Amino acid sequence: MSDRPRLLLVDDDLTFGEVLQKALVKRGFEVFVAQTVEEGLAQAARLTPEYAVIDLRIGHDSGLVLIKKLKELDANTRIVVLTGYASIATAVEAVKLGAVHYLTKPADADEIVAAFHKEEGDVGVAIKDKPLSARRMEWEYLQKVLLEHHGNISAAARALGMHRRTLQRKLDKRPVKE
Incomplete structure (x- = not known):
């Protein structure tokens, strides 16, 4: 193991995972990739990562399960949830379970790294003028x-x-x- 912070990346999109892994390695992380919830759980138990990037939908499984398990292994793990299926309900649940941030795809490596270090909410977020359809x-x-x-x-x-x-x-x- 190196002295670089360990990061677990769990996403079922192989290409996206490879690209994000390379980008995060360039930003100083030792990145371990899993493509299923089971792989993610096994790697998390073996590595106890400091950081995790979890896709919300991994195949037909929910990444929310991983958030809970990662927090049980180490309450200090900084978790960012990425999703192409953003919803208010899943964002709220992800944060309740212990994620520090929730980003919609496509998100780049710089946005993810910045999200790991966000300690407070942003009061300047714009409120939309029209309600949801x-x-x-x-x-x-x-x-x-x-x-x-x-x-x-x-x-x-x-x-x-x-x-x-x-x-x-x-x-x-x-x-x-x-």
């Missing part, structure tokens, strides 16, 4: 219900009164732009 609000609500049922699509579908496959189709789509 009805389609975006539906997507956000589906995400909230899914989180309430611990990622169990069947249970969430029952709670919503819809067929499981219908919910799955709605969740597989990218979030509606605001």
